[in-house]
Amino acid sequence: MRDIVKVFGGGVRALDGVTLSVARGEVHAICGENGAGKSTLMKVLSGVYPHGSFTGEIVFDGAPAHYRGIGDSERDGIVIIHQELALSPHLSIAENIFLGNERARFGIIDWNATNAEARTLLQRVGLDENPATPVKQLGVGKQQLVEIAKALSKRVRLLILDEPTAALNDRDSAHLLGLIEQLREQGITSIIISHKLKEIQRIADSVTILRDGSSVESFSMSDPEASESRIIRAMVGREISQLFPEHTPEIGPEKLRIEGWTVRHPVDRERIVVDGASLSVRSGEIVGLAGLMGAGRTELAMSVFGRSYGTVLAGKLFKDDQEIQLASVSDAIRHGLAYVTEDRKRYGLNLIDTITANISIAGLHSVSRRGVVDRVREIGVANRFRERMGIKARDVSAVTGKLSGGNQQKVVLSKWLHTGPEILILDEPTRGIDVGAKYEIYSVINDLAAQGKAVIVISSELPELLGLCDRIYAIAEGRVAGEVPRADATQESLMSLMTAGKDH
Known part of the structure; x- marks a missing residue:
């Protein structure tokens, strides 16, 4: 993505000349304060904000990309999983995985094929659930895995995850990060937006930091100078010597x-x-x-x-x-x-x-x-x-x-x-x-x-x-x-x- 500029009504420049380069097969983290433009940038990439609503250039696999909607980017294998999960709670796991991408013959859904493929995809993401289970019966961690199974059903090549562990406990977070590592081994590229710097240090191959709608810097996490403090300094534009302010309690009755x-x-x-x-x-x-x-x-x-x-x-x-x-x-x-x-x-x-x-x-x-x-x-x-x-x-x-x-x-x-x-x-x-x-x-x-x-x-x-x-x-x-x-x-x-x- 080169020199991306996105302006909303009232002249608000959400993105102001952002450049992002992601290598094939890597996990690339995007960091920045709230309002820095991270989610907006990914919506531009995935076609949520269509070509023509922003300026700049997107090149995917060496070819210019002009996505006019989610369907266009998904045909290229780009799938985005938003922070607010887009699952229908009353439909089954299998129905959610293939919603809009149904397994059908002569216009009639083939339920045997739907459930069989869903079961294979669930095994791939490590989710031991019956494909007929309604999504509303699953916890947030398992719903995240259903979203990834849905992405895999679309032959994903670039997976975008927006704050994937924000609502997960430590165990579910660890499982999800392990799955992203497995997908990397299978050649799937991932972009992960996260505020959890420990997770970024564990999983990311490289990181790009946005601040106030601009790209501040990108670096490899294998760089000897790549550290939590460096990320924080680039995100906020200043040193945060302590993550918590001083607190001297005066406790009463x-x-x-x-x-x-x-x-x-x-x-x-x-x-x-x-x-x-x-x-x-x-x-x-x-x-x-x-x-x-x-x-x-x-x-x-x-x-x-x-x-x-x-x-x-x-x-x-x-x-x-x-x-x-x-x-x-x-x-x-x-x-x-x-x-x-x-x-x-x-x-x-x-x-x-x-x-x-x-x-x-x-x-x-x-x-x-x-x-x-x-x-x-x-x-x-x-x-x-x-x-x-x-x-x-x-x-x-x-x-x-x-x-x-x-x-x-x-x-x-x-x-x-x-x-x-x-x-x-x-x-x-x-x-x-x-x-x-x-x-x-x-x-x-x-x-x-x-x-x-x-x-x-x-x-x-x-x-x-x-x-x-x-x-x-x-x-x-x-x-x-x-x-x-x-x-x-x-x-x-x-x-x-x-x-x-x-x-x-």
Whole structure:
């Protein structure tokens, strides 16, 4: 790709003369902060943004490429797997693999051939599932493998993966990276967009770094000077000497205590997803919840936050040593709780509305008079949070869905800070966010604790919990398997607790 320029409405230059060169049979990583242009560049390459909507040249296998849509690029063997997976949940694995590429004879689908080919492709990606299984019954890790099987069915030669491990636990991530290595051995070229620098160091043959819509540098990972710090410096344009800001806790009295909390699954009434969990957090303290995917961390948080998940069978909540009843989200907000969901796009934001509307929605009473929203006051609140949180947008009337992931997360945090909470539960607060934006979010979390707020952080990244939290609880199979102070916590000790069974 040579001198690619992509301009959106309003004159926003998302790509400003980007050059990218990928060798046959390599794994090439693309890094950059949110908003740097990584996904836009890949959408140009794959025909999502068709030829003519950008300037510059694409050369594939020595020939000029003029892709007017996904179908054109797929005919050349270029397949893109987006961060938001494009699977139909109600169709089977086999139906998803061959959707739009059906195995048919005389216009009638050959189900025997469909399922047989699907089974072969599933074996190739290491997924032991019946091809007739509905996709909605699979976890995110297995859905990623279905997407790759779908790509293989299209005779893929260049596989593009946009943040493929962002929503995966360590085990599923390792399996997926191992699969990409196998595909490399089979001659398939891969481009991987990732914020996880450890993964890039493990799997990438070379890396290209984008910043502010421009390509900053490319280098081989076998270069003696190729390092995590070099990538970070190129991404953010400055040195980040520490990945976590300094934090000196000033811990006060207990703010929230959860005792014997037990929750039943909302559909499977035989299944207990949170089993007698007890934990506490004090004012000025940052407490982490570690656990494998499916351990029950999010279910615990949502059920505490106004019984937003499942059926609470037992347990008590205490705030400032007084028992409280939180029967609804409104009750939770009134008692000073805030919950920043792990899925900001689905549950945290209205992506088609403005920054202003998203920030004010959870605390409308504070910008209203006699039940009518005061627009001037609402815009004033949004502007204050935009400045305080460093939200990068032309103004607060910008549509939230157009923002980068890091800026969307700042809008979600602003929404809940506007309610004046005393206790914040942050569920995967830096998922899908680049290293520079992560540092900014960590600084906000530290500031909240310094203000005396009690903060609970749920994260699948153990280094994040170790670098941020004062205490860490490990959750395994719905139970609190152990509690570790920051000074004693290691990835090994936490993983040991996280993998403990119910008889532990």
